[in-house]
Amino acid sequence: MKIFLDTVGCRLNQSEIEAMARQFRTAGHVIVPGAGEADLVVVNTCTVTSQAASDSRQKVRQAVRLGAKKVVLTGCWSTLEPEKALALPNIHKIVPNESKDELVKDLLGLYEIEFDLEPPARQLLPGIHMRTRAFTKVQDGCDNHCTFCITTIARGAGISRSIPDVLRDIKAALLGGAQEIVLTGVHLGSWRQGQVEGSKKLSDLIRTILDETVVPRLRLSSLEPWDIDERFFELWHNKRMCRHLHLPLQSGSAGVLKRMFRKVTPKSFEDLLMAARVAIPNVAITTDLIAGFPGESDAEYSETLEFVKRMDFSGGHVFTYSERPGTAAAKMPSQVPHQVRKERNAALRQLLLKSSQTYAQQFIGSDLKILWESSNLQSDGSWFLGGLSDNYLHVNAISPQKRWNNIDQVTIRSAGPEGLMGEIKN
Numbered sequence: 442m443k444i445f446l447d448t449v450g451c452r453l454n455q456s457e458i459e460a461m462a463r464q465f466r467t468a469g470h471v472i473v474p475g476a477g478e479a480d481l482v483v484v485n486t487c488t489v490t491s492q493a494a495s496d497s498r499q500k501v502r503q504a505v506r507l508g509a510k511k512v513v514l515t516g517c518w519s520t521l522e523p524e525k526a527l528a529l530p531n532i533h534k535i536v537p538n539e540s541k542d543e544l545v546k547d548l549l550g551l552y553e554i555e556f557d558l559e560p561p562a563r564q565l566l567p568g569i570h571m572r573t574r575a576f577t578k579v580q581d582g583c584d585n586h587c588t589f590c591i592t593t594i595a596r597g598a599g600i601s602r603s604i605p606d607v608l609r610d611i612k613a614a615l616l617g618g619a620q621e622i623v624l625t626g627v628h629l630g631s632w633r634q635g636q637v638e639g640s641k642k643l644s645d646l647i648r649t650i651l652d653e654t655v656v657p658r659l660r661l662s663s664l665e666p667w668d669i670d671e672r673f674f675e676l677w678h679n680k681r682m683c684r685h686l687h688l689p690l691q692s693g694s695a696g697v698l699k700r701m702f703r704k705v706t707p708k709s710f711e712d713l714l715m716a717a718r719v720a721i722p723n724v725a726i727t728t729d730l731i732a733g734f735p736g737e738s739d740a741e742y743s744e745t746l747e748f749v750k751r752m753d754f755s756g757g758h759v760f761t762y763s764e765r766p767g768t769a770a771a772k773m774p775s776q777v778p779h780q781v782r783k784e785r786n787a788a789l790r791q792l793l794l795k796s797s798q799t800y801a802q803q804f805i806g807s808d809l810k811i812l813w814e815s816s817n818l819q820s821d822g823s824w825f826l827g828g829l830s831d832n833y834l835h836v837n838a839i840s841p842q843k844r845w846n847n848i849d850q851v852t853i854r855s856a857g858p859e860g861l862m863g864e865i866k867n
Contacts, residue, residue, distance in 0.1 A: 482511065686724060
């Protein structure tokens, strides 16, 4: 059977479709790059914003237009709104998040098989979801109660994967040629093994990965700021740790953070960033922000603007607040007018763009190691390469060779609207 796997949303969704691909291949099936050539289409949906939910529905319609006769939906949107999901054309089945790990077994009727006893080497997904970096799921669900978050409802309570399971996935990815592993989860920092005193924490998992694998680069996805302390940064004494921290702020106003039920204040967040920058030279710190949260006054918005300016983030994402049914924030009074939300979003985006450019420009003339994630053949026979440094800088270079999925030492020569331009050192 030919299978097309599609996804909307986060890195966790990407890691999940890679796991599905491995299981389908183990069972003898073929992963294809497009819905039009597939016997079965699986879409891993998202609902973190109303736009993500809309994109999830659009993925189904696109697949059907291309000829898909049999579509299976899983993920957050279809879990929360199964009736709407079933109303879409050519839906064969809805698999809720709590059953997602068994999706392949269920669809194929292979209930007795243990796919991961001897996992095959990772093979890259064909088509638009091909990633050189391997996203490895170590945790799912969340026990926080942020008032804006629908993902907590869709994913359920937090659950951690075991160290042997995580190591198995990483070793399979390395066997398949991966040069960078990205650890991901809904609430990554909550990873635990054991419930008693002395139980292992995320830092222990990371040390085990570094000790028991030869991973060239290890990157962490989003970390809630209250999950880490100054000692956590000692992990970066190992040079294989990518100098990048994604720490969601959401707002620079203490009042808004309290209404969001975030376990952080502007002061504690600032102290954490200062500690990180002292411990990890040239660390890239990116963030998430929400514009127009319910009740956000002009004064509170100004507090966020000033705080974001002071933090000098190296980049980030800004989300216009959207009401998600089932969340506490959707019922809050004083909803901010949509036009005001959009205006605040635009201003915050410009602020992050400026600080990201300032961060990047300091590396002009420096040497960075770049993992090439794209390579396009040009008319003159050279290759235009695009890739990432360990501190999450997007770098381009021209090469006579296709260097895709290789790590090269690159001298940064200039900065432009498309990112940094570098020259590969011989």
